[in-house]
Amino acid sequence: xxxxxxxxxxxxxxxxxxxxxxxxxxxxxxxxxxxxxxxxxxxxxxxxxxxxxxxxxxxxxxxxxxxxxxxxxxxxxxxxxxxxxxxxxxxxxxxxxxxxxxxxxxxxxxxxxxxxxxxxxxxxxxxx
Numbered sequence: 001x002x003x004x005x006x007x008x009x010x011x012x013x014x015x016x017x018x019x020x021x022x023x024x025x026x027x028x029x030x031x032x033x034x035x036x037x038x039x040x041x042x043x044x045x046x047x048x049x050x051x052x053x054x055x056x057x058x059x060x061x062x063x064x065x066x067x068x069x070x071x072x073x074x075x076x077x078x079x080x081x082x083x084x085x086x087x088x089x090x091x092x093x094x095x096x097x098x099x100x101x102x103x104x105x106x107x108x109x110x111x112x113x114x115x116x117x118x119x120x121x122x123x124x125x126x127x128x
Contacts, residue, residue, distance in 0.1 A: 004070045007077045007104055010111045012065060015083070019060040021053055031105070031114040039098065039120040052089075061086040065100075075106040082121075097121040 001009075010029060017025035027050070034046040044052075052058040067082040079102045086095040103115040 003072055003077065007070050007072075007079050007111055008068055010104065011079050011081070011102060014113060015060075015063055015065060018053065018058075019063060021059075023050060023054060026050065026053070029111070029113055031107075031112045034113060034115065036116040037118065039118050057090050059088050061088070063087075077104040077106070077111065078102070079104065083118075 013025070014029050016022075017029070030046045030049065032046055034044075034049070036044045036049060038044060049058075063083055063085040065081045065083050069080040071078040079100075081100055081102075083098045083100050084096075085098060086093075088094065097120075099119045099121060101117045102113055104111040105114045106112075
């Protein structure tokens with residue numbers, strides 16, 4: 001299996017773990033020093049992400065990741081993709097399309113998410 005396919009698979013498994021609330025799987029694939037930027041610009045670490053999932057503050061009802069672009073740089077992989085998602089955060093239902101850029105680092109033979117940035121796609125695309 002190619003490294004690109006490994007990264008895509010790890011990314012899909014991570015999204016499925018978030019949807020399922022699988023904290024054990026997420027603990028394995030999220031770096032202790034994770035930096036994640038939400039569509040609202042909030043910066044979250046692993047502890048905050050895990051807490052939101054455990055408490056039920058963040059729930060994914062459905063997701064579909066596609067339009068993958070993957071770039072490898074040694075033990076670092078950058079995964080950019082579109083995620084069409086229905087979810088809720090603190091009781092507020094949200095849905096739409098998002099562009100996500102995720103940075104993975106290969107540690108002890110496994111890909112670990114170290115950074116992520118999520119942008120909500122506008123209804124009307126901007127030029128360029």
